[in-house]
Each structure stands twice: as C-alpha cells, then as structure tokens.
Amino acid sequence: MRMQEEREAVIAYSRRLAGDGLAVGTSGNVSVRTGDVIAITPTGVAYDDLAPEDVCLVDLDGAPVDARLRPSSEVPMHAAVYRATDAGAVVHTHPLSATALSTLLEELPPVHYLIAQLGGPVRVVPYAPYGTEELARLGVEGLAGRTAVILANHGATTYGAHLEQAYTRSIYLEWLCRLWSEARKLGEPRLLDADQIEAAKIAFGGYGQGR
Numbered sequence: 001m002r003m004q005e006e007r008e009a010v011i012a013y014s015r016r017l018a019g020d021g022l023a024v025g026t027s028g029n030v031s032v033r034t035g036d037v038i039a040i041t042p043t044g045v046a047y048d049d050l051a052p053e054d055v056c057l058v059d060l061d062g063a064p065v066d067a068r069l070r071p072s073s074e075v076p077m078h079a080a081v082y083r084a085t086d087a088g089a090v091v092h093t094h095p096l097s098a099t100a101l102s103t104l105l106e107e108l109p110p111v112h113y114l115i116a117q118l119g120g121p122v123r124v125v126p127y128a129p130y131g132t133e134e135l136a137r138l139g140v141e142g143l144a145g146r147t148a149v150i151l152a153n154h155g156a157t158t159y160g161a162h163l164e165q166a167y168t169r170s171i172y173l174e175w176l177c178r179l180w181s182e183a184r185k186l187g188e189p190r191l192l193d194a195d196q197i198e199a200a201k202i203a204f205g206g207y208g209q210g211r
Contacts (some may be wrong), residue, residue: 007055042069073131087159097177116200118148123204
C-alpha cells in the first residue's frame with residue numbers, strides 16, 4: 001500500500017485527539033506530507049474505526065491521488081499550509097480553551113516562555129466557513145513566522161517537520177490558552193517581552209537529546 005507508514009501514523013495521532021482534549025467526535029484532522037502527496041484523515045469517520053486504506057492521499061492542490069473515502073473537509077487548509085511552508089505534518093484541532101479564546105482575543109499573548117516553541121504570540125485570524133479557500137488563506141496568513149494559528153470561532157492549526165512535532169505543538173497551544181484563561185481569572189497576567197521570547201527560542205535550539 002502506498003504510504004502505509006504515513007497512513008498508520010495519521011490514524012495513531014487521530015485517535016489521540018479526543019483524549020488529549022483537542023477535538024470532539026470526528027472534529028479535527030491530521031495529515032502528513034511525503035514529497036508531493038499528502039496523507040490525510042477522511043471526513044466524518046470515527047477515528048477508532050479507521051484502517052490504513054481509509055486514510056486519503058491527495059496532491060498539493062487537494063486533488064485525490066488514492067482516496068476510497070472522501071477526504072477531510074479541511075483539505076484546502078492542509079494543502080495551503082504545505083504549499084506555503086516547509087511543513088512535514090499538519091494538525092487541525094477544535095480544543096476548548098483555544099476555541100474559547102478565539103472568540104475574545106486577536107492574539108494569544110506571551111504568558112509563558114513555551115510560546116517560543118510556536119514562534120511567538122499566536123495570532124487569531126478572522127472567522128471564515130470551514131472547508132473554504134478563504135479559511136485556508138487566512139490560516140496561512142496567520143502562520144507567517146509562526147507554527148500555530150488560532151481560527152476565530154473555530155479552532156486551531158499547527159504544523160511541524162514531522163507529525164510528532166506538529167501534534168506536540170497543538171498540545172502546547174491548548175495548554176498556553178488554558179494558562180492564559182486561568183491567569184485572567186486572578187488578575188492581569190504579566191507578559192514576556194520580545195527579548196525574553198527570543199532568548200527562549202535560542203535555548204530551545206539546544207533542548208533535548210538531539211534526536
């Protein structure tokens with residue numbers, strides 16, 4: 001089967017969405033790119049029911065390459081991110097805290113140095129109907145210089161060099177949104193400045209085991 005490993009990875013991470021608080025039901029979608037082909041979840045299928053052959057393959061314009069089921073409604077957004085960035089994987093989610101903040105803020109402020117993992121304060125782009133080219137365009141604009149974007153009254157999108165990184169960034173984003181919400185209940189949060197964020201970016205460059 002073409003891109004079997006990538007299809008299996010898409011299923012594995014999709015099955016984590018609900019338990020990690022990133023989606024409800026079949027909302028949210030996951031994709032991986034290999035060359036000019038994207039493996040992406042089908043639309044409206046319970047993740048626990050997915051088999052590798054159910055994961056759809058589309059090209060960078062979103063046209064089906066090998067898809068026995070209908071691909072995710074957010075193919076335009078995934079494809080647009082791949083065309084505009086060096087992404088190897090994209091994760092689109094509907095997390096509670098990020099979506100709640102999307103109705104209130106124009107940007108997630110730098111309330112914690114972990115925001116450096118996302119490139120800095122995360123923009124909230126205007127609302128557009130799901131699955132549309134307009135939403136795809138707005139999402140890509142919001143990702144300029146960032147690896148995460150919040151979609152007003154909708155959810156969030158992150159990307160990374162590989163699926164583990166893209167998914168982890170979704171986890172970070174939701175945690176940061178929740179932290180902001182909890183801090184605001186207590187008062188006006190103290191924020192990091194641009195120099196502090198830049199220092200965190202540099203520090204993260206040497207973080208971990210180098211694998």
